[in-house]
Amino acid sequence: MPDLEKIRDEIDSIDGQIQKLFERRMNLTGEVAEYKIATGKPVFDQDRENKKLECISESASSDFNAKGICEILRQTMSISRIRQYQMLAEHEDDLFSGYIQLEHLPVQEAQVIYQGLEGAYASEAAKKFFGKCVNTAHVGTWEEAIQIVSKKQADYAVLPIENSTAGIVQDIYDLILEYPVYIVGEQILPIEHELLGLPGADISDVRTVFSHPQALAQCKEYLKEHPDWEQRKLLNTAVAARKVADDKDIRQAAIASHSAGELFGLQRLEEKRLSTEKNSTRFIIISNQKYIVKNAEKISICFELPHKSGSLYHALSNLIYNDLNMTKIESRPIRDRNFEYRFFLDFEGNLSEPEVKNALIGIQNEADELYILGNY
Ligand SMILES: O=C(O)C(=O)C[C@]1(C(=O)O)C=C[C@@H](O)C=C1
Structure with missing residues (x-):
């Protein structure tokens, strides 16, 4: 029977040699980094790495060992690159140029834009983040809100980026890259939807329900209980509430916030929750300035x-x-x-x-x- 202790002693001795060799290798890659910083040559050299992996795998004694040694070398070179980037970082400032460090965001007399109408969840998020006194204005689409901020016609916009039930708001991800805007804050808002209808309407009158696609998605489980209701998508939950109020048709309902219901004189038709208790939306605050608050x-x-x-x-x-x-x-x-x-x-x-x-x-x-x- 092999002697485990003896084998382990030998493994320890090999590991010690690997450690010493690793440290020698890292010192050498430090020298490579100095050369690269001086000459501007990129740290990552894919050709060199590929050739090395090819060469080492050819000289391995089995396919299994070839795969293993390649894995070790790939990791080693990745660590070597990270070390080189640390050295490079000491000479690099461009990445962070233009950022403005502040104690707090400047909010006095700030103009804040959101998409939708008064009563939209974004308006609640804006009030929660900036306080009630800030000047808010609403526009029809998210892109308009971003454009206005990017053209410096407003200071901030409040945009929904993800919901805990329905997932990300894809359009916002795509849009924020198209304009020179920066994320300067975030606000999480618990979302409690209500099914809203005309005063005097009853849930049994409902044939069509209007809302934003995200809100419909968040209430998917509830809406399954009413397969006969037609679901109609609108630009915003508050827009849906206003439509129900304007059309004056008892067969119509909206999924929107409590405040949208109050604002447009609608009544709650359903007592139970339309979405899960934890349903929340994360809003981002964007600016045309590269602000970074201290904390x-x-x-x-x-x-x-x-x-x-x-x-x-x-x-x-x-x-x-x-x-x-x-x-x-x-x-x-x-x-x-x-x-x-x-x-x-x-x-x-x-x-x-x-x-x-x-x-x-x-x-x-x-x-x-x-x-x-x-x-x-
Ligand atoms: O030879 C280089 O140019 C190095 O930077 C060293 C090294 C390595 O660790 O072997 C690291 C990064 C490169 O992508 C290639 C190789």
Whole structure:
């Protein structure tokens, strides 16, 4: 029978040698980094890595070992690149140029835009974030709201980005990249929908229910109990409430907020909940200024990667290696590039932290494009 202790002693001795070799190798890649900083040569050299992996796998004694040693080397080179990005980060300031550090967002006399009408959830989110005294105005579409802010005709816009039941608001992800706007805050709003009808109407009168597609999706389970109701999509929940009030047809109902019901003189037709108790929407606050408040603790970025095996893995390893906690990842298709995607990531951190800088420099160097959407 083999002697386990003896074998383990030998494994320990090999691991010690691997450690020493690893440290020697890292010192050498430090020298490579100095060369690259001086010459501007990119850190990532895919050709060099591929040749090395090919060569090493050819000289392995079995297919199993070939795969194993390639995996180890791939990781080693990934760590070597992360170390080089740390060194590069010490010489790089461009990524963060133009950001304005503030104690608090400037809100005095600020003009805040949202999509919909008074009574829309976005208007409640705006009041919750900015307080009741702020000047708000509403527009018909999310794109108009973003455009107005990007043209500096308003200071902020409040836009829904995701709902805990129905998921992300895809259009917002796509739109915020098209305009020079930055995320400067977020507001989570618990959403309690009501089924609203004309005064005197009864739930048995309802034939058509109007709402925003997201609200209909959030109430999907409830609406299954009424398969005979026609579901009609409108631009906003408050718009749906106004339509029911204007049309004066007892067969119509809207799914909207309590305040929209009060505003348009509608009555609640259903006592029970239309969506889950936890149903909440996260709104982002966008600005045309690169504001970062002092205690900002979340960073939103977007990047495109080369359409190659492992590229997302390598991009994310920059966060892992710098101990950064990713709180969200989404992919959205890139228009005109069939089945290629861009990634939207949220992670905890502040742009002033060295770990954040290191990770972003790493992602920037390996991604085709990197956009810092905001730190809030
Ligand atoms: O040889 C280089 O150019 C290095 O930066 C070193 C190294 C490595 O660790 O082997 C690291 C990154 C490159 O993508 C290729 C190779």
